Amino acid sequence: MPGSARSGRKTPGAGAPPPLTGTAAGAGETGAPTRTGHHNAPIRSPDRCNGPVTAPPDDCLARNEWICGAYLSTRRQVLFDAVVQHLQLTFLSVLIGLIIALPLAVLARRWRWVAGPVLAGTTILYTIPSLAMFSLLLPLYGLSAGLVVAGLVLYSLTLLVRNLLAGLRAVPEETRQAARGLGHGPVRLLLTVELPLALPAAMAGLRIATVSAVSLVTVGAIVGFGGLGNLIYSGMNTYFKAQVLTASVLCVLIAVAADLLLLGVQRLITPWARADRA
Amino acid sequence: MRGRTAAAAALLALTACTAGPSLENRGQVTASPGDSHHLTIGSAGFTESDLLAQIYAQLLNRAGYRTSILTVANRELYEPALESGRIDVVPEYAATFADWLNAKTHGADAKPVGSPDLDATMKALRTLAAPRGLTVLPPGRAVDQNAFAVSAGYARRHGLETLGDLGAAKLKVRLAAGDECVQRPYCAPGLKKVYGIDITGVDPKGVGTTQAKRAVQDGRDQMVLTTTTDATLDLFGLVLLADDRHLQNADYVVPVVNRSRAGSERVARALGRLNGVLTTKDLARLNQQVDAWRRLPADVARTYLKDKGLLK
Numbered sequence: 001m002p003g004s005a006r007s008g009r010k011t012p013g014a015g016a017p018p019p020l021t022g023t024a025a026g027a028g029e030t031g032a033p034t035r036t037g038h039h040n041a042p043i044r045s046p047d048r049c050n051g052p053v054t055a056p057p058d059d060c061l062a063r064n065e066w067i068c069g070a071y072l073s074t075r076r077q078v079l080f081d082a083v084v085q086h087l088q089l090t091f092l093s094v095l096i097g098l099i100i101a102l103p104l105a106v107l108a109r110r111w112r113w114v115a116g117p118v119l120a121g122t123t124i125l126y127t128i129p130s131l132a133m134f135s136l137l138l139p140l141y142g143l144s145a146g147l148v149v150a151g152l153v154l155y156s157l158t159l160l161v162r163n164l165l166a167g168l169r170a171v172p173e174e175t176r177q178a179a180r181g182l183g184h185g186p187v188r189l190l191l192t193v194e195l196p197l198a199l200p201a202a203m204a205g206l207r208i209a210t211v212s213a214v215s216l217v218t219v220g221a222i223v224g225f226g227g228l229g230n231l232i233y234s235g236m237n238t239y240f241k242a243q244v245l246t247a248s249v250l251c252v253l254i255a256v257a258a259d260l261l262l263l264g265v266q267r268l269i270t271p272w273a274r275a276d277r278a
Numbered sequence: 279m280r281g282r283t284a285a286a287a288a289l290l291a292l293t294a295c296t297a298g299p300s301l302e303n304r305g306q307v308t309a310s311p312g313d314s315h316h317l318t319i320g321s322a323g324f325t326e327s328d329l330l331a332q333i334y335a336q337l338l339n340r341a342g343y344r345t346s347i348l349t350v351a352n353r354e355l356y357e358p359a360l361e362s363g364r365i366d367v368v369p370e371y372a373a374t375f376a377d378w379l380n381a382k383t384h385g386a387d388a389k390p391v392g393s394p395d396l397d398a399t400m401k402a403l404r405t406l407a408a409p410r411g412l413t414v415l416p417p418g419r420a421v422d423q424n425a426f427a428v429s430a431g432y433a434r435r436h437g438l439e440t441l442g443d444l445g446a447a448k449l450k451v452r453l454a455a456g457d458e459c460v461q462r463p464y465c466a467p468g469l470k471k472v473y474g475i476d477i478t479g480v481d482p483k484g485v486g487t488t489q490a491k492r493a494v495q496d497g498r499d500q501m502v503l504t505t506t507t508d509a510t511l512d513l514f515g516l517v518l519l520a521d522d523r524h525l526q527n528a529d530y531v532v533p534v535v536n537r538s539r540a541g542s543e544r545v546a547r548a549l550g551r552l553n554g555v556l557t558t559k560d561l562a563r564l565n566q567q568v569d570a571w572r573r574l575p576a577d578v579a580r581t582y583l584k585d586k587g588l589l590k
Binding site for chain 1: 323325326328348349350351352355356359362364365568569570571572573574
């Protein structure tokens, strides 16, 4: 950065540790006991004081506590919007991932030579670091939600394709032959015999892909579309404990809820699996 | 191998149906100054940038624009978006942005164009920004530049108000700063050359970090490098020393707009109302309300603008 002694504040991402932490930490880390005096001290231009914001407050927000009710009440709308964006990004990317993974898995099942390249390709995609992935896709998508969705779709592929393929391959050859014997064509065989039997493995893959998408959405914060990640990212930059904790907990809750939901769906659509276990 | 690349290409093509606008196809220099009804304001994701973005958004709202704010991690990401018109208005810092554009245009080794002289910096900045379809609006009074602080007791004992005083006092000074301070002309070398301050060493604790300020508070270091809009100095019993010989660059807050979407006189007038009002001290106070008191940038901005009569 020629011509600037500043390490990072105005050149964020310049390699320095998040510079703002200093300023914020100065306020936050000094802790509650020593700060009380400052809270009561008059600020420099009291003539400009106006409204509730300018008076130095003494609440859990200003004390920077991990758990803070005032955070929840003042940020209700912000949190709601972030959760909605998080859910949308996750849902869209898993859905599109599934739509792409299904034909890939079927093709890989049908022709053995396709399987190798498809599995290798999707696995390689999975190893691209998420920051790099978003940077690589940036010229294609610009700063948009599409960028984040595209990245997440590519990540979900390896999990979905692998599990779909494992499910399809686990269908016993005798079953397939029996179906053919009954006069099933390839499409009917796929839809009525192979796919239902592949469901347990496929659903396992879908659950992992969904949970991993929930956590990966947060990286979208670098382009402003990261759902709860936006809050975690800005909270980390300013040592905002309540924000980081609340957003992280919500993230975990979304992941657990999504996983349970998919588990429920799996139980509903594969009643035979339950009958077996009983 | 061929199959693998083909598969990857197919995947990219498939997922590309959700594509947004390409980055290269808008914001031509030849286009006349545009006046889009909906404006996107970019924020670089740190507190001051968030605050300024909120202030701009609310001023533009008042002027009849619909606005939204997009927070992006860094300049490398938002500057191209500003050129393309994905983002229309961004709060910037004159000298830093001039140097950044200069490095982007002429390579990383180009001679810096930002300087302590505001007029020269603005001229250089506008020359660099115009070919990219960007218009730099006039700067106001607020400056966020590097600044040096000492403990209040130390300043009192040695009668220090300016960096010039510190140089004249012939004190040995250990400086808490980023490790790059050793080479930067605006840091250790400049302090020695311009002010004659005897810098015995640079304690690499980062720019304005808690550790750096603590070190000065405890007397382990004598001076700390921070910024003019740092509002937490009081908490550490620190005072700023004035840059009386103008060592620091003119990092005045300036709005930069995409000319073809927000280049109108109306936008300039709406944002210009802030210029005579917002001071460096105001900015520090606003930063404090967000960083230390954890108020929402939108609320802090609104209260400030109402307070100043810029918003009803």
